[in-house]
Amino acid sequence: MKHIINLCLFFALMLFSSESTLAQNKKTTIIKNADTKWWKEAVVYQIYPRSFKDSDGDGVGDLKGIISKLDYLKSLGIDAIWLNPIYTSPNDDNGYDVSNYRQIMKDFGAMEDFDLLLKGMHERGIKLIMDLVVNHSSDEHEWFKQSRSSRNNPYRNYYHWWPAEKGKPPYRWSCFDVNSDAWKYDAQTDSYYLHYFSQKQPDLNWENPKVREEIYDMMKFWLDKGIDGFRMDAFQFASKDTTWPELPKGYEKNVIKYYGVGPHLHDYLQEMNREVFSKYDIMTVAEGAGSSPEDAMQFVDPDRKELNIAYHFESVDIGKHLKDFGLVKYKDIFSRYDNAFKDKGWLSIFLANHDQPRMVSKFGNDTPKFRAISSKMLSTFVMTMRGTPFYYNGDELGMVNIRFDNISDYNDVQTKNKYLELKNKGGDLKAYIEEQKQTSRDNSRTPFQWDTTQNSGFTSGTPWLKVNPDYKTVNVIAQEKDPNSVLNYFRRLVQIRKNEPTLVYGNYTLLDKENPDVFAYSRELNGKKMLVLLNFSAKMASFNLGIALNKSTIVLDNYPNTSKITNSTLRPYEAVILEFK
Template sequence: MRTYYLPLLITLMLLLSWTGKTQAQESLDKIDGQWWKEGVVYQIYPRSFKDSDGDGIGDLGGIIEKLDYLQSLGIDIVWLNPIYSSPNDDNGYDISDYRAIMDEFGTMEEFDTLLKGMHERGIKLVMDLVVNHSSDEHTWFQESKSSRDNPYRDYYHWWEAEKGKPTPRYSFFDVNNDAWKYDSTTNAYYLHYFSRKQPDLNWENPKVRQEVYDIMKYWLDKGIDGFRMDAFQYVSKDTTFPAFPEGYEKNIIEYYGMGPHLHDYLREMNREVISKYDIMTVAEGAGSTFEDAISLVAPERKELDMVYHFEGMDIGNDLDGYDLLDFKDVYTRWDSAMEDKGWVSIFLANHDVPRMVSKFGNDSPEFRAASSKMLTTFILSMRGTPYYYYGDELGMTNIDFDQISDYKDIAALNGYQNALKEGKDLSRYMKKLNFLSRDNARTPMQWNASKNAGFSNGEPWIAVNPNYKSINVENQENDPQSCLNYFRKMVQLRKDHPVLVYGDYQLLWPKNKKVYAYTRTLDQEKLLVLLNFSTTPSQLQLPKSIVLKKELINNLENKNLHQSKLTLAPYQALIFSIQ
């Protein structure tokens, strides 16, 4: 537990000795000292962070070069997207060797240097565990498809052709959206929920589960600090493959997620691996109900630590923007559902969605910086573990790709082929792709105004956003009002005020369509968070019960705010201590 929490804890313990189990005890109960609750997670997409050898691809050497930068941010945990050996059909999420480093990223010696350097700087490292599927180039699959009696045959899901065509299953990435791929070697189909080069592992087979546990122990024994469980809610499948109703692909989580034995597998994994290490585990996805989410992370169930839900990311996935009331509703409901039963991730961006300022803020030159800081305030002032995506500390934006040849993502390329084949409106498809494509979040980190944004001396694997000459680390480093330095201030504010980690959340003005406001309360400390999500000023009349004491942070140079009637400038963010 961090030493800066000790004075608070001592005070609360003294109160207990005088009063018994009072409000102070309840506050103390909330501060359980879990490092993965108190930490700020910074996600690095290694392919796009920093290239150290000039081949145009980010690598471990590049991250090592920037360790001091990571430390300067004040973050506590790095989530590193896959660096394992892979043919890169899905940018590393198709793994051919779970115990080796992709050649493009470097060597195991470099990984060890990176891990040591992070730990020396007080930063923990969490890695992706991608075990719903492997690559079709993994030795297991090569053996599995070689004959029907191969010992590895049951490592995957096979359907013999003589039984007829298998019951339909939808694939997220396949050009035909067909999750069954015929293989002539043994006259059978194999299952792949994602790309046809990502065959699904058969978790019904205890040998597969043991292989996964051995992989986990390999990396944990190296000293890593946890796993983000990629697509894990899909690992348990009904192997009788019953028919789903027509249109099931529109509610894929209900039919693919939270399979019949998922909790059995997780409890087994916890017994055999997780419980033996001081680590953090987070499930990508949370099922389709709050009950599903709680069942994954309720402490007494001994499964995982926190959920990473996507309901917030489903807001605004069209070209008409989003309604702030929907946004507030999602995050308020999740806070209420998880308040005493588990722990949740708070995020607005990752490698699978657009840049947060382009989707939830305003990336025009006039409002980009203010709205970026406002969104940073939201992420770092909510209850839950905050996840922050590389480059968002600069206010990096979507890139404006207008041709399908500009894209690298398999989902974009295969989606375009499907739209073409089905005769869809390609103009609308391209507009939506321009806004929502995963490639928006995968453009190179913008370090400075030199060629290729200082990312690489070679030709980058994907185009650099042209706005790098104005939006980059070097420009913002010494500007006290920059997005970068605001992020640092907000991280420090969260560390200085445990109420922002553990405090109760209460929504204010729920029907206000422009302002998101809430309080955070822990024992005697109470904070007011005010966020204007609009391009126009917003006036608020504070209730008499709220008395402003001190302004803790303000993303704009706006004075004279200490009054009962506040006028928030466009995209202004404020946090006050109140009584």
């Protein structure tokens, strides 16, 4: 029997290889006149290393843990991994406060582990994209230690300082600080330093050319190791208007406009491109690319020679839940951005990351009845829109928000500091915790759910953040065995996208625009047309497209055993991909 199974596997692999070759040849023919790039065609999978897999029992995920799961990652069909920060850090903001850009955080391992990880990824055809956290450093970075030591230190101008004798500095909001003031008094030199985020994350002074030189040299260090690109964390804030104008009323409603995209930001990016990016074939991602499609284009217009993928926030900054925002308005966001980018530039497509709640909890329905089917629907959306899909670890299982009841269970500096601020002001702490159950970043940071053993197979020790109790049913092992699982549906989606250039490069057209429940759109390339129908509601929903569906064939449906669409109605959270011959 074993020999028969092996023989069957051999022929299956031969058939798959043959089909893959034919699909690739077909793809090359169809898109021969398109501006093709590997980073446009890639499916990017984001790994939050602290929560992915722990190899040594200390409760914290690490590089060896990721290495042990490389075959699983390969099985997903993904092309690249975006790895959240692994640099040395005191972990005030889980690695986004870097104290040494050229060393690996001890929690995660050593540089030898990183080298093995990179080698293992490349052997499996997977590229590595690293976070570049250079709007700010840690206050424990040697640069800042020197900078705060005296006003005459050579590193003083590596950061933004305001001498106390000039009076109180102009108010600036801090995202993570308990007092919501971005200027922190430092008695050692009787001065204030600027921190847009935590007080342990002082902002670097990009106006200083020495800072830029140091950072460019550090970037080359990693690129020369063989990594395949950078995601620019919070870089929209790197350039400040150092005249510090008074903030207008209502500034807090558009923080990026008044805090980011400063007067020299694009100068810095163009210099970075000349000095670093232009020398490598890499992916470069602009996080938070302005506050409009026009702003975003400034970052990725090929003629400007800056970055190549815009990662804007408008599609996720919609409040607690999509049902409160409204699908019609949501469709308009994607359509506006697509229209602005239809001729040049490139977008990312995503619904979740480490700074957002779980995808299915925000945009779908995480009740037991609808968790799996709505998760499949959302994955269909991410994989069929125009742009490079960024997909967060665990969403391929349909992981959901953990919804902690007590502040003591939270780890996120943003959640904890805002709780303390509210407590100091006598605010409604119970209401705040209820809100965090839906919105806290810790909802997406709970450990990855591998199996049904203790702590979901993530660690043999005590996990740094509690495991979601639903891991007994929502885990890799259970879903591997189920051909209709969220996991196996995701794998099919990835292969469909990779074999269908229409889903990568095809034009996007929104259909049935005012439909409050159904998101319908077509993708067309060189005479081939595909149609995507998505019911974002928990009820039967009708649609009106003016298209004869009987001339189409179903490529994929998230309900099993669907052979054709017989009417203009979709079941709850149904997702259908159709192809017109």
